[in-house]
Amino acid sequence: MLTIEGLSRHFGGVYALRDVDMAVARGELRGVIGPNGAGKSTLFHLIAGHLRADHGGVTFAGRRLDRLPAHRRAALGIAIVFQEARVFRGMTVRENVMVGAHAATRAGFWTAALRLPAHAREERLIRARADAALARVGLDGWADRPAETLPLGRQRSLQLARALCAEPRLLLLDEPASGLRAAEREALAGLIADLRRTGLTIMLVEHDVGLVTRLADRITVLDLGRVIAEGTPEQVRGDPRVVAAYLGEEAGS
Numbered sequence: 001m002l003t004i005e006g007l008s009r010h011f012g013g014v015y016a017l018r019d020v021d022m023a024v025a026r027g028e029l030r031g032v033i034g035p036n037g038a039g040k041s042t043l044f045h046l047i048a049g050h051l052r053a054d055h056g057g058v059t060f061a062g063r064r065l066d067r068l069p070a071h072r073r074a075a076l077g078i079a080i081v082f083q084e085a086r087v088f089r090g091m092t093v094r095e096n097v098m099v100g101a102h103a104a105t106r107a108g109f110w111t112a113a114l115r116l117p118a119h120a121r122e123e124r125l126i127r128a129r130a131d132a133a134l135a136r137v138g139l140d141g142w143a144d145r146p147a148e149t150l151p152l153g154r155q156r157s158l159q160l161a162r163a164l165c166a167e168p169r170l171l172l173l174d175e176p177a178s179g180l181r182a183a184e185r186e187a188l189a190g191l192i193a194d195l196r197r198t199g200l201t202i203m204l205v206e207h208d209v210g211l212v213t214r215l216a217d218r219i220t221v222l223d224l225g226r227v228i229a230e231g232t233p234e235q236v237r238g239d240p241r242v243v244a245a246y247l248g249e250e251a252g253s
């Protein structure tokens with residue numbers, strides 16, 4: 001489904017990502033872990049097209065993405081839920097989700113924002129898709145509430161619904177559990193597991209290694225921009241290089 005070859009990106013003198021190879025199978029849930037600054041977010045931004053690579057490339061569903069801007073990659077089925085993503089205040093839960101679909105449609109965000117007449121039919125379609133996405137994350141009873149009144153755990157579900165509304169084939173989740181309380185984390189983990197069971201390919205960056213270990217089929221470990229280990233959660237957990245990388249982080253912080 002996704003093949004990454006020799007992917008590199010530097011900022012100034014620092015390699016955020018260096019010579020990364022990775023292959024993610026269709027329907028797989030791939031965990032990506034590593035200490036702070038390991039390059040996890042950079043990897044996601046390179047896949048989604050928000051950053052350009054210095055070297056190497058990304059192939060998605062048989063297609064080279066390297067020259068495609070982010071919106072073309074979104075149209076091909078790549079959705080990203082950003083770290084620290086926010087809900088739009090002053091909009092309902094449903095409207096928040098509809099923005100996700102507008103971003104991926106031909107008419108686009110501005111046509112939607114300006115409410116042009118050509119947009120009316122598409123609007124109904126998108127509303128139906130938004131409601132389906134809300135149902136998928138268990139927010140169907142919340143559609144008409146102001147988004148900012150949702151508890152944080154439900155706001156994360158809303159961000160997931162927004163991504164799902166574009167009907168992606170690959171979902172990139174950048175630290176979806178950060179800042180959540182234990183019960184909210186559990187609910188989110190259940191939701192991600194449900195999405196995986198529907199056949200969606202998911203990549204999950206998360207500092208909560210326990211959560212990744214429970215959810216992922218395979219885990220890739222990054223450190224200082226390089227892949228230092230990859231395998232099943234059991235294989236990765238026992239890998240001395242992984243233990244050393246995390247011990248290094250603890251000693252340094």
Ligand SMILES: Nc1ncnc2c1ncn2[C@@H]1O[C@H](COP(=O)(O)OP(=O)(O)OP(=O)(O)O)[C@@H](O)[C@H]1O
Nearest residue numbers: 011014015016034035036037038039040041042043
């Ligand atoms: N836009 C940027 N400009 C300069 N340096 C950057 C930029 N983005 C990332 N970096 C650097 O690249 C390296 C990798 O950063 P990245 O955010 O990808 O790591 P990360 O694994 O996601 O970290 P964290 O777990 O702390 O979010 C870090 O050294 C970071 O400071």
